[in-house]
Amino acid sequence: MMQRGDIDTIVSWVPEGGKVLDLGCGDGELLHRLQAEKRVEGLGVDIDPANIIAAVSKGLCVVQQDMEDGLLNFEGSRFDAVIIAYSLQVLERPHAVLERIVSIGNEAIVTFPNFGHWRSRLSLLLSGRMPKTKALPYSWFDTPNIHFCTVADFETLCKDLNIVVVERRMSSRAGLLAQLWPNLFAKSASYRITRR
Amino acid sequence: MTQTNLKNSVGVVSPQRAHFPEPLYLESGEVLDGFELIYETYGELSADGSNAVLVCHALSGNHHAAGFHSESDTKPGWWDTVIGPGKPIDTNRFFVVCPNNIGGCDGSTGPSSLCEATGEPWGSHFPQVTVADWVETQKRLAEHLNIQHWAAVIGGSLGGMQALEWSVRYPDWVSHCVAIAAAPGLTAQNIAFNEIARQAIFSDPEWHDGNYLEADSNPAQGMALARMVGHLTYMSADKMTDRFGRELRQGSFDPQDDEEPVFQVESYLRYQGSQFVSRFDANTYVLMTRALDRFDLSARGQGDLTEALRDASAEFLIISFSSDWRFAPSRSQEMANALLSAEKRVTYSDIESDAGHDAFLLDDANYLALFSAWMGRVAT
Numbered sequence: 095m096m097q098r099g100d101i102d103t104i105v106s107w108v109p110e111g112g113k114v115l116d117l118g119c120g121d122g123e124l125l126h127r128l129q130a131e132k133r134v135e136g137l138g139v140d141i142d143p144a145n146i147i148a149a150v151s152k153g154l155c156v157v158q159q160d161m162e163d164g165l166l167n168f169e170g171s172r173f174d175a176v177i178i179a180y181s182l183q184v185l186e187r188p189h190a191v192l193e194r195i196v197s198i199g200n201e202a203i204v205t206f207p208n209f210g211h212w213r214s215r216l217s218l219l220l221s222g223r224m225p226k227t228k229a230l231p232y233s234w235f236d237t238p239n240i241h242f243c244t245v246a247d248f249e250t251l252c253k254d255l256n257i258v259v260v261e262r263r264m265s266s267r268a269g270l271l272a273q274l275w276p277n278l279f280a281k282s283a284s285y286r287i288t289r290r
Numbered sequence: 291m292t293q294t295n296l297k298n299s300v301g302v303v304s305p306q307r308a309h310f311p312e313p314l315y316l317e318s319g320e321v322l323d324g325f326e327l328i329y330e331t332y333g334e335l336s337a338d339g340s341n342a343v344l345v346c347h348a349l350s351g352n353h354h355a356a357g358f359h360s361e362s363d364t365k366p367g368w369w370d371t372v373i374g375p376g377k378p379i380d381t382n383r384f385f386v387v388c389p390n391n392i393g394g395c396d397g398s399t400g401p402s403s404l405c406e407a408t409g410e411p412w413g414s415h416f417p418q419v420t421v422a423d424w425v426e427t428q429k430r431l432a433e434h435l436n437i438q439h440w441a442a443v444i445g446g447s448l449g450g451m452q453a454l455e456w457s458v459r460y461p462d463w464v465s466h467c468v469a470i471a472a473a474p475g476l477t478a479q480n481i482a483f484n485e486i487a488r489q490a491i492f493s494d495p496e497w498h499d500g501n502y503l504e505a506d507s508n509p510a511q512g513m514a515l516a517r518m519v520g521h522l523t524y525m526s527a528d529k530m531t532d533r534f535g536r537e538l539r540q541g542s543f544d545p546q547d548d549e550e551p552v553f554q555v556e557s558y559l560r561y562q563g564s565q566f567v568s569r570f571d572a573n574t575y576v577l578m579t580r581a582l583d584r585f586d587l588s589a590r591g592q593g594d595l596t597e598a599l600r601d602a603s604a605e606f607l608i609i610s611f612s613s614d615w616r617f618a619p620s621r622s623q624e625m626a627n628a629l630l631s632a633e634k635r636v637t638y639s640d641i642e643s644d645a646g647h648d649a650f651l652l653d654d655a656n657y658l659a660l661f662s663a664w665m666g667r668v669a670t
Contacts, residue, residue, distance in 0.1 A: 137630075143639070143641070143642065143656045143660070146637075146639050146660065147656070147659050147660050147663050150637055150660060150663040150664050151663040151666065153666070153667045154637075155605070155635050155636060155637050156637050156638075156639075157626060157630070157636070157637065157638045158638055158639040158640055159623075159638075167623075167626075167627040167630060167631075168630070170631050171630065171631070
């Protein structure tokens with residue numbers, strides 16, 4: 095997870111001592127780091143029992159629920175940051191979840207692998223088959239990642255949903271190229287977004 | 291008690307008694323002139339008293355939560371899966387206290403005890419007690435044991451309700467609260483099941499308006515029926531199909547056969563009913579079900595559960611079981627959501643299980659792993 099490149103960005107963006115909701119918190123590694131480094135008041139949400147046990151073992155508070163069920167129980171809450179780190183692509187209705195998280199958080203932080211990366215493009219172009227990478231090793235039929243998008247796709251969706259991009263950061267070994275042409279060179283993308 | 295049972299067991303335990311001579315002012319307005327509690331403890335109380343954990347029992351439970359009563363005892367306490375060395379409520383770390391609640395029938399003052407004023411058993415004259423009354427008696431027991439603070443208060447079902455009540459009634463006393471397969475209050479359907487159980491008891495000619503002990507009698511049939519209804523609601527339909535199906539215990543559908551067919555499930559329920567009669571008091575059953583019915587945590591917030599939880603300072607663990615329809619996961623979610631709204635620290639998990647309400651007493655790997663993992667944060 096630490097090789098993903100988005101984690102440091104998220105940690106740097108989360109406000110010190112803030113109230114944080116991590117949707118799809120997994121084993122709680124990110125929240126645990128946020129608690130240690132940013133002293134946040136964190137809450138994790140996940141649906142997988144093994145993840146919940148792992149996150150609870152780290153001393154975290156976790157609520158087992160499907161983030162696609164509307165997150166209605168957070169109606170009255172106000173989080174400083176709602177995070178969806180590397181799980182946007184597993185959602186059935188990512189657009190609906192994006193709309194929800196900007197309404198329950200002052201700000202949302204969303205990170206995802208960029209499917210527009212040149213390696214993905216080249217792989218599809220040359221082999222004619224859905225790309226597999228070290229980070230995303232699944233075959234097309236058994237992948238949990240049912241909604242891959244590119245940097246350009248994500249920004250178009252934000253526009254359509256009236257969501258403002260406050261800041262974006264691209265992560266790649268290609269450095270400057272990823273800043274100039276993120277849709278082609280960014281391996282993963284991190285966004286701070288908010289409601290207009 | 292066998293060698294295998296002894297593994298991770300608290301071993302042989304003996305109940306203790308404490309007498310509380312001061313009057314107890316009940317929620318009903320009635321006064322109990324002193325009372326007695328029978329209780330068990332497991333583990334050692336630390337010098338600064340910081341590792342005390344209270345375990346609250348459910349409807350038909352008692353003070354014998356873990357271990358065995360003798361070397362030859364084969365049946366461990368009711369929560370032996372959870373309490374013991376290396377178990378979720380780890381007796382290597384915690385000093386565990388489990389009393390039998392007043393109104394019970396296992397040694398604490400209740401309907402089958404003698405009323406000092408009359409010299410007769412209390413019977414139906416024993417005052418109705420509530421979850422809050424139990425909390426008061428448990429607090430007196432804590433003080434008797436030199437405990438000023440609970441590292442955790444823990445319970446399942448009706449026991450979970452006591453844990454929740456503790457967290458709002460004495461917030462300073464409770465730093466961690468665990469409510470498993472519980473609810474902030476019963477639903478109409480749930481109260482209805484309790485009422486059917488009570489009516490089964492009342493309709494037994496041996497009930498004698500609750501004074502059957504004086505009449506040297508026992509409403510055994512009514513009690514057995516009450517337990518059969520109750521027990522049925524603690525199981526899931528799938529589990530019953532798995533376990534009994536349409537199998538016959540005896541007889542057959544062959545018209546030539548003299549023996550009437552009896553389904554396995556009929557025989558099982560009858561057995562459960564008759565077992566219960568031999569160990570439980572009918573007045574206690576009526577009293578406990580009424581305490582369950584009347585518990586309403588939201589009343590503290592004038593019907594608003596979030597408001598009711600405002601004063602709590604504990605961190606919470608709420609657990610439900612997917613096939614529990616008596617205390618459905620939705621009730622635990624309601625609890626967890628109210629805690630979130632009240633900005634409390636809460637962890638909630640719905641454990642996948644086919645064991646129904648009874649799952650909270652059983653050995654389920656995910657349940658015990660989660661429970662153990664969470665208890666790790668309870669400082670001692």
